[in-house]
Amino acid sequence: MSARIFTFRIFRYRPGNSESGRFEEAKLSVKPSTTVLDVLEELRGKDPTLLYRHSCHHGSCGTCACRINGSERLACLTRVHDLGTTVVTVEPLRKLGKLGDLLVDWTDFFLEYPAEWQTLRHSEAHPEARPPQELSGYSRLENCIECGACVSACPVEDFFGPAVLAALNRERYNRERSDQEPGDTPERERSLLEMAAHERGVENCRRALECSRVCPTAVYPARHIEELRKKLKG
Numbered sequence: 354m355s356a357r358i359f360t361f362r363i364f365r366y367r368p369g370n371s372e373s374g375r376f377e378e379a380k381l382s383v384k385p386s387t388t389v390l391d392v393l394e395e396l397r398g399k400d401p402t403l404l405y406r407h408s409c410h411h412g413s414c415g416t417c418a419c420r421i422n423g424s425e426r427l428a429c430l431t432r433v434h435d436l437g438t439t440v441v442t443v444e445p446l447r448k449l450g451k452l453g454d455l456l457v458d459w460t461d462f463f464l465e466y467p468a469e470w471q472t473l474r475h476s477e478a479h480p481e482a483r484p485p486q487e488l489s490g491y492s493r494l495e496n497c498i499e500c501g502a503c504v505s506a507c508p509v510e511d512f513f514g515p516a517v518l519a520a521l522n523r524e525r526y527n528r529e530r531s532d533q534e535p536g537d538t539p540e541r542e543r544s545l546l547e548m549a550a551h552e553r554g555v556e557n558c559r560r561a562l563e564c565s566r567v568c569p570t571a572v573y574p575a576r577h578i579e580e581l582r583k584k585l586k587g
């Protein structure tokens with residue numbers, strides 16, 4: 354496959370500017386391996402005022418999530434040719450405050466997480482798992498890369514959101530199986546379930562399953578929400 358011409362419609366916005374909040378169009382020749390993030394980089398080369406986030410370029414940091422042709426995706430993992438259309442629309446995630454262009458304000462997203470949850474935590478590898486000889490031990494990063502795609506795709510408004518509930522269930526699940534902190538398990542389990550039962554918690558989920566559809570790292574938040582629902586029903 355060779356390079357083809359695509360039209361990109363990029364959302365441009367500046368707070369307080371009544372002329373912003375519009376789509377700016379650009380036509381570019383795109384190679385089969387080019388991602389939407391590559392396109393944003395190219396466009397920013399021509400217009401340094403274009404705002405968006407990125408870091409790792411390989412689906413690990415979660416910062417480049419945006420809406421591409423109406424669906425939440427990581428721009429760095431989305432090849433333009435794979436989209437099956439010659440017009441590509443790029444917008445910021447929904448539900449988060451708009452700071453400018455594709456840049457969103459993450460404050461509300463992270464405030465939904467309980468303050469005591471650590472950003473860094475012990476490995477969740479099974480305590481009895483034995484690593485292969487060449488490894489000194491297992492280390493494992495969280496599947497959730499906190500990209501916000503599930504929150505943006507979820508149709509429910511007044512809600513903790515799929516990412517927080519998935520994290521809550523994961524913590525509950527880990528404590529159930531872990532012997533690291535045996536003393537506090539029942540009390541902690543109770544407080545996690547209380548949070549899940551909050552009026553902005555599990556019962557607000559309408560089972561749209563959008564969260565699991567868009568999650569780029571197979572967290573399957575909807576499955577975690579269902580597990581919490583069952584646990585709450587006893």
Ligand code: SF4
Pocket residue numbers: 415496497498499500501502503504515516519564567568569570571572573574
């Ligand atoms: S659960 Fe998936 S979609 Fe939601 S924030 Fe985590 S990685 Fe992103």
Ligand code: FES
Pocket residue numbers: 406407408409410411412413414415416417418427428429430
């Ligand atoms: S740039 Fe890190 S996930 Fe896309």
